[in-house]
Amino acid sequence: MVAYKSKVVERIELPSRDRRERALAEAGYNVFDLAAEDVFVDLLTDSGTGAMSDAQWAAVMRGDESYAGSRSFAELESAVRDVMGFERVVPTHQGRGAENVLYGALLEAGDVAINNTHFDTTRAHVANQGAEPVDCPAEGAHDRQSDEPFKGNLSLERARSVVDDVGAERVPLVISTITNNSTAGQPVSVENTRRVREFADEIDARFVIDACRFAENAGFVRRREDEFAEAEIAEIAREQLSYADAIVMSGKKDGLANAGGFVATDDEGLFERCKQRAILFEGFPTYGGMSGRDVAAMAVGLREAVEEAYVTDRLDSVGAFAGLLEDAGVPIYTPPGGHAVYLDAGAALPHLSDDEFPGQALVCELYREGGVRGVELGSFAFPDTDRPELVRLAVPRRTYHAEHFEHVAETAASVLENRAAIDGLEIVSEPETPELRHFTADLEPVSP
Known part of the structure; x- marks a missing residue:
């Protein structure tokens, strides 16, 4: 059951593919450096990005x-x-x-x-x-x-x-x-x-x-x-x-x-x-x-x-989003969490080794294909730790609707159809603090 109705709306548009290509390259293949106006569905984080009541x-x-x-x-x-x-x-x-x-x-x-x-x-x-x-x-x-x-x-x-x-x-x-x-x-x-x-x-x-x-x-x-x-x-x-x-x-x-x-x-x-x-x-x-x-x-x-209707709506909507991705054949971490759906980038891009940052490569392709911004939480974000290659699609609270989630699932499915053509990435520059490198590091595609 839907717990909310909209009182204020914001117009968004999907930038052209050429514009997305340019924006990604200019951002150093790090989606933190993308302008928000160049993003169609922004699932970078659920932190402070929700709609207030x-x-x-x-x-x-x-x-x-x-x-x-x-x-x-x-x-x-x-x-x-x-x-x-x-x-x-x-x-x-x-x-x-x-x-x-x-x-x-x-x-x-x-x-x-x-x-x-x-x-x-x-x-x-x-x-x-x-x-x-x-x-x-x-x-x-x-x-x-x-x-x-x-x-x-x-x-x-x-x-x-x-x-x-x-x-x-x-x-x-x-x-x-x-x-x-x-x-x-x-x-x-x-x-x-x-x-x-x-x-x-x-x-x-x-x-x-x-x-x-x-x-x-x-x-x-x-x-x-x-x-x-x-x-x-x-x-x-x-x-x-x-x-x-x-x-x-x-x-x-x-x-x-x-x-x-x-x-x-x-x-x-x-x-x-x-x-x-x-x-x-x-x-x-x-x-x-x-x-x-x-x-x-x-x-x-x-x-x-802590209101019952809010928590129920929150968990159910994220669960429904996970179901759309699974139905589209996208490998995800299950059961889904409460604030995000995590994609298994290692399974999605098996031809890329961990040192080619398959999670970050998948993040870039989701943006290139459909203007969707997620975040890598694998070897790029957490160097020298034993963690799986995950991509987090964080869901802002009370913000997006079913049509947005359907677009993300369709985008992810399209990316996987052409996965063999996706190149890995390498770091060009990074900050001195390794725990925070994913926020500001620049990357470039690995030469085939």
Whole structure:
């Protein structure tokens, strides 16, 4: 059942193939450098790209722009308390700002941070503190055809192996990302969250939940974890988050906003350290780099994110998109996640080796063929890690309709019909920070 109707529309058009060819070459075969007006269906990210509700736009008009003591901040505090269960909030301009604030307060050089799977900015922030990010994905997490319900879980066996190798004193931080973006948006069970909490206590570490997509994760928990089959989404979300010492949040995902993020905790000492770092890097603690309008919109969005109709529509629409791709013969990671469909670029372009970046080659061909922009999350984005060659097609919230998804599926099918003619890519230039190279590196086709 469709949960929304449109009040405002934006005209878009598919640029000519010649224009797409030129744009791709001028962008150095890196779709981050494409102009948005040259993109027809933009699935680069679901971060801050969704459509806000009428209630959020009303909140924008009421936003309090006071530098200190803003009414909008009080509304955000109330929403975080009611929806997520935490009393103390440190706002930031977006999720990576929250990562900088929190991980800068918790990590030092020589530390090790354990995560179910670090995403790009998380990995970079850990490394920026001189610490080592270590992934501990669940067994079978990279099996794209496995029907395991919680492939996003953190492997306690692997985590204990890390502690045995480096010593508990070097592991002050354990992180669980829900849903697990780097593992194809797969959910994390509440039972796994409880066990990770116990593990963190065993080694005297802080337990942090990256809660960017906490509501989508709660939706999967209700569908797949028997204990919560009759529970409300809001109830599940609060239960799962209650096991964390702190959460880091991008409000641009399940805050349903175009900007914003925060750290939340009940630990007074940690809160004070985060607040002081936020003043240095983000702004005064009652606006955190956001306008009052942004804060107000995110406060409303957090409440909307746990509404039953919203979560059901979100998971069902992404699942339907996955079905269109499967019906078109496109190899995808299954079951699909809640915010994106992940294509298996290794299976789609088997004639390309990993060092020819098959995922990035597939991203470029999707744009060249149909003006569709996705993002590579394989060996190009995550160098020197053991991850499959995936392409993420992230679905902006409440934005695209069935016709757009049909166009993407038709585009992907056309690309695969001519896959043998697709060349690999090589890097021409890249930044000094390897964890972030996919944002700004330039590439070119490998000469046949």
